[in-house]
Amino acid sequence: MTTQELPLFEVFIRSKQGLEHKHCGSLHASDAQQALQMARDVYTRRMEGVSIWVIPSNQITASQPDDKEEMFEPASDKIYRHPTFYDIPDEVGHM
Secondary structure, three states: OOHHHOOEEEEEEEEOOOOOEEEEEEEEOOOHHHHHHHHHHHHOOOOOEEEEEEEEHHHOOOOOHHHHHHHHHHHHHOHHHOOOOOOOOHHHOOO
């Protein structure tokens, strides 16, 4: 079995300073455990990570660029999500 025939996994790493996992790349592996070990070897060589997630690429569901309006435009009519109409007193300073 060639590398290209193995399942593709997406790799997410949480750094020492970070609170969230960030996508850092993809790799081919025979299973999730091998993907986790390979991700550790490839993406955390300088001990910059504290947590690794690997997810099979075929398990990711994503929105399509053509669906942008129906996915994200409904939020524009909810003005309470963007409180730009409040007056902030001068003593509060920068927010």
